[in-house]
Amino acid sequence: MSAITRPKIYIVLYSLYGHVFSLAQSIKRGAEKAGTADVSIFQIKETLPSEVLTKMHAPAKPEIPVLEPKDMAAADGFLFGIPTRYGNMPAQWKHFWDATGQLWVSGALNNKFAGTFFSTASQHGGQETTAFTFLTTLTHHGMIYVPLGYTHANLQDNSEVIGGSAYGAGAVAGGDGSRQVSPKEHAIAEHQGESFTKIVSQYIAGRTV
Ligand SMILES: Cc1cc2nc3c(=O)[nH]c(=O)nc-3n(C[C@H](O)[C@H](O)[C@H](O)COP(=O)(O)O)c2cc1C
Numbered sequence: 001m002s003a004i005t006r007p008k009i010y011i012v013l014y015s016l017y018g019h020v021f022s023l024a025q026s027i028k029r030g031a032e033k034a035g036t037a038d039v040s041i042f043q044i045k046e047t048l049p050s051e052v053l054t055k056m057h058a059p060a061k062p063e064i065p066v067l068e069p070k071d072m073a074a075a076d077g078f079l080f081g082i083p084t085r086y087g088n089m090p091a092q093w094k095h096f097w098d099a100t101g102q103l104w105v106s107g108a109l110n111n112k113f114a115g116t117f118f119s120t121a122s123q124h125g126g127q128e129t130t131a132f133t134f135l136t137t138l139t140h141h142g143m144i145y146v147p148l149g150y151t152h153a154n155l156q157d158n159s160e161v162i163g164g165s166a167y168g169a170g171a172v173a174g175g176d177g178s179r180q181v182s183p184k185e186h187a188i189a190e191h192q193g194e195s196f197t198k199i200v201s202q203y204i205a206g207r208t209v
Pocket residue numbers: 014015016017018019020021083084085086087088118119120121122123124125126173177
């Protein structure tokens with residue numbers, strides 16, 4: 001019987017205006033609360049030139065390391081943060097995935113765990129379609145998708161605008177990005193981080209004993 005391995009969870013995000021990064025911090029807090037895994041947070045590479053970022057009034061990037069596709073092999077589970085573009089992932093994410101051919105060829109991501117979280121401008125701006133369209137990539141890599149389900153009460157609370165769905169935590173940023181992540185959205189995110197980490201840890205423990 002081999003020793004139980006402590007899994008590595010990577011929270012990997014793209015965030016232009018900070019909402020996905022803000023959610024990611026709550027996800028990290030929850031994942032660490034589980035106490036069963038080593039948790040790290042990364043961003044993916046920006047692909048827009050600085051002149052365009054200036055025109056888009058983008059703030060400075062978060063001070064977290066940039067994940068290169070090849071470094072994914074070291075992790076057991078990923079929570080991917082995705083701000084919606086036309087109901088889909090942004091080009092920055094597509095650019096990242098399009099550089100994972102070597103990982104695909106070697107099956108390096110097969111049986112690794114994946115969860116998703118989102119941000120949209122509006123309440124019905126496509127968080128669920130972003131999940132759906134992101135899923136094809138996870139599926140082609142043979143990853144095991146872990147949905148959030150309706151495991152947090154705020155996902156059924158209709159008393160105010162609350163992002164998130166059965167596919168993962170979410171922020172509703174507002175058309176001009178001025179809406180900050182709400183306490184209820186943060187609570188869902190923290191819960192997702194904790195529950196995802198517990199699920200991955202249980203599976204990894206089962207594989208190694
Ligand atoms: C090109 C483009 C397309 C977008 N498409 C959508 C969309 O389909 N639905 C939506 O609600 N918001 C859309 N948005 C708004 C972003 O989703 C929003 O800025 C983002 O969720 C904020 O997250 P961030 O602060 O982490 O960057 C779009 C923004 C851009 C720049």
